[in-house]
Amino acid sequence: MKILVTGTEGQLARALAARAQFHRGIELVCIGRPNLDLEAPATFAPVLKLIAPDLVVNAAAHTGVDQQEDEAERAFTMNAEAPSALARLTRLSGIPIIQVSTDYVFDGRSARPYVEADLPNPQTVYGRSKLAGEDAVRDGNPDHLIVRTAWVVSRYGRNFVKTMLTAAQSRDRLTVVADQFGNPTEADDLADGILAAANTRRSTGSFPGRLYHLAGQGRASWYELARHVLEVSAPLGGPSAVVEPISSSMWPAKAARPANSELNSDAFQRDFGYRAGDWRARTATLVETLLQDR
Numbered sequence: 555m556k557i558l559v560t561g562t563e564g565q566l567a568r569a570l571a572a573r574a575q576f577h578r579g580i581e582l583v584c585i586g587r588p589n590l591d592l593e594a595p596a597t598f599a600p601v602l603k604l605i606a607p608d609l610v611v612n613a614a615a616h617t618g619v620d621q622q623e624d625e626a627e628r629a630f631t632m633n634a635e636a637p638s639a640l641a642r643l644t645r646l647s648g649i650p651i652i653q654v655s656t657d658y659v660f661d662g663r664s665a666r667p668y669v670e671a672d673l674p675n676p677q678t679v680y681g682r683s684k685l686a687g688e689d690a691v692r693d694g695n696p697d698h699l700i701v702r703t704a705w706v707v708s709r710y711g712r713n714f715v716k717t718m719l720t721a722a723q724s725r726d727r728l729t730v731v732a733d734q735f736g737n738p739t740e741a742d743d744l745a746d747g748i749l750a751a752a753n754t755r756r757s758t759g760s761f762p763g764r765l766y767h768l769a770g771q772g773r774a775s776w777y778e779l780a781r782h783v784l785e786v787s788a789p790l791g792g793p794s795a796v797v798e799p800i801s802s803s804m805w806p807a808k809a810a811r812p813a814n815s816e817l818n819s820d821a822f823q824r825d826f827g828y829r830a831g832d833w834r835a836r837t838a839t840l841v842e843t844l845l846q847d848r
């Protein structure tokens with residue numbers, strides 16, 4: 555099965571490339587800018603023709619949550635119009651598409667983890683543009699799968715775990731928001747889940763459902779995640795710092811994050827037999843890897 559992944563340097567694109575070797579019978583091709591550019595939909599058809607994939611995974615996106623508050627048009631071009639065009643083109647080629655989406659489609663006011671049946675109510679340009687991307691893929695290609703994930707961390711690209719390790723190199727104390735909760739998700743786990751779904755599609759000829767949540771097990775605040783990162787790092791000789799909890803109001807950001815965007819991933823496990831790892835264990839392994847990479 556040949557899978558075309560959009561983007562090359564992103565966390566998920568790189569994790570998919572790294573994990574594909576562990577999934578028998580999967581050949582993966584990652585293509586990004588300039589050959590495949592979300593802001594230039596004319597680039598899509600030639601790439602699809604050249605690669606002739608059996609499945610497309612749209613892992614590329616505009617992921618700058620705060621930046622998008624100032625560039626909504628660009629956000630919708632990349633996160634909604636590009637998936638729309640990809641969905642139409644894949645339908646014309648008779649191939650399925652997996653669209654990756656986000657916990658930020660929710661407003662964060664739920665007292666329990668969000669399930670797929672919960673109504674989205676995005677509060678940011680990013681969340682609205684990603685939700686429009688979900689709708690566009692749903693409309694453009696009936697043979698689709700939408701996978702919402704959250705708080706992605708990895709050895710690749712830029713992410714919160716790397717930011718904390720870097721910040722602790724030059725500062726003794728870090729203040730981190732303690733009133734926003736979610737599920738830290740290892741990109742490798744997200745990639746394994748997506749590849750499990752691709753395998754199911756290959757063996758059964760269809761996806762069992764169309765919309766799933768897939769995120770790391772267990773809930774954390776950014777503060778808890780930061781503390782855990784540095785508690786693992788310090789005894790290994792890596793950066794260490796005191797982490798102090800603050801409220802969101804003390805860390806004003808352009809885009810207001812959901813207070814609780816925890817996702818329930820039970821349906822994904824039921825239908826694809828895969829569950830992402832516990833965030834504490836997976837983050838500990840990630841920190842060890844990052845320290846070794848230095």
Ligand SMILES: NC(=O)c1ccc[n+]([C@@H]2O[C@H](COP(=O)([O-])OP(=O)(O)OC[C@H]3O[C@@H](n4cnc5c(N)ncnc54)[C@H](OP(=O)(O)O)[C@@H]3O)[C@@H](O)[C@H]2O)c1
Pocket residue numbers: 560561562563564565566567586587590591592593612613614615616617632654655656657684703704705706707711712
């Ligand atoms: N990161 C998170 O915490 C998080 C949380 C929830 C959901 N998600 C979703 O998960 C998916 C993967 O996120 P990620 O963490 O891998 O994001 P990322 O590390 O920020 O990577 C973004 C990817 O998009 C590509 N890209 C950006 N602009 C592009 C353009 N104009 N044309 C083509 N490609 C372009 C980048 O391309 P290059 O290869 O050229 O750099 C990169 O591969 C996205 O759909 C995101 O919305 C992420």
